[in-house]
Amino acid sequence: MTTDLVAAVDIGGTKIAGALVDADGVLLHRVQRPTPAREPAEGVMRALTGVLTALTEHAAWERVVAVGIGSAGPVDARLGTVSPVNIPGWRDFPLVDGVRGTVGGLPVTLVGDGAAIAAGEHWRGAARDRANALCMVVSTGVGGGLILDGRLRPGPTGNAGHIGHISVDFNGDLCPCGGRGCVERIASGTNIARYALAAGWRPEPEDGDATAAGVARAAARGNPVAVEAFERSAHALAAGIAATATLVELETVVVGGGVSLSGEVLFGPLRRALGAYATLPFVRSIEVVPAQLGADAGLVGAAAACWSDAATFLAHGAAGN
Structure with a gap:
């Protein structure tokens, strides 16, 4: 089975976007939902799960090797938690565990949205x-x-x-x-x-x-x-x-x-x-x-951070091929 895509997610105070992204930074399929930022934690997670589920239902999902998330912060990549200033319901919210409930055993990389944008612009943009x-x-x-x-x-x-x-x-x-x-x-x-x-x-x-x-x-x-x-x-x-x-x-x-x-x-x-x-x-x-990347910067960057996690990518890729 070919495993040549990652799933990227960009979580902000107004929208949650997701995409399947190839190793050249091309977005092959994208999904977007409004962020119900004033709802309790479970309501925001439902919106994110809706985005992830739509990605998993795409025919190319079987090619996905890992999931990258860029989230409004602060985040704690060590614990897999997020506490976005502009999403009050998420405080020390176990985001990575919640995402794994939808994507199964795929490795998940979490970074702050600023780091994601930096990764994207360095990979395919102005930097x-x-x-x-x-x-x-x-x-x-x-x-x-x-x-x-x-x-x-x-x-x-x-x-x-x-x-x-x-x-x-x-x-x-x-x-x-x-x-x-x-x-x-x-x-x-x-x-x-x-x-x-x-x-x-x-x-x-x-x-x-x-x-x-x-x-x-x-x-x-x-x-x-x-x-x-x-x-x-x-x-x-x-x-x-x-x-x-x-x-x-x-x-x-x-x-x-x-x-x-x-x-x-x-x-x-x-x-x-x-x-x-x-x-x-x-x-x-x-x-x-x-x-240079405009509205796609967060998604491209979440994918870039995911691809750059070489140890996770190689370990999973070797197992999947």
Whole structure:
């Protein structure tokens, strides 16, 4: 029997996506369900099981060698548990055990969603030829993962690179994570919109879009409050990036997620602000580039993390062939 696919799952606060992915990173079949994030733990697990079941019913399932999961975090890859900030019902939830109830004896690899995106962009995206990169997602939250010395470095629990919860304002607003002044609390799409609305910005009557996308359009037209909201976000991101680069020496920062679709409204002030924060000689030349994988980054990355787990893959593959 040929075993040349992995099943990838991307779990976020708004959607749960799954796909069958080949060794070239091609998504052969995909499934998606809304995340019932406000339901109790069992309700969220039912949605995930629905995605997994739909994958197992595909004709190509018999070719699947392992399962990779990228989940909103924090996660604990050692214990197979997750506690996503944006899924309140899951606290120390035994995700891997729950998944095994559907996929049987297949090996399961769990990483945080930021690490998954980093793995995906390094495998098939904007960080493909980079040995040292931070890959970020700026959306309803801010996450990240690290590629160091050419390899994904998720850390012992799968959370390394979680830049969204670096504090850049010691006296800042309380973050849902429990910290203060976190990058996410300032720079996420949700908080860009929150800041702009509190400062008096209002969406155009014809579109009524009060999200970060609406703020971005207003900033592109020169609305001063909208511009300020993105400048503030850019400074928080730049401070977090500079701190990370100072610790681990980065060549490249890849930025994806919905807010990155704002283009130069975000990237222009981000590059300028980074010049003010990344001042030491070994961090001055960091390049900042947009992600390439779009909405598929989490799935491609979950597959990449799974394929890279060589010991598990080879052991199972040898048994299955």
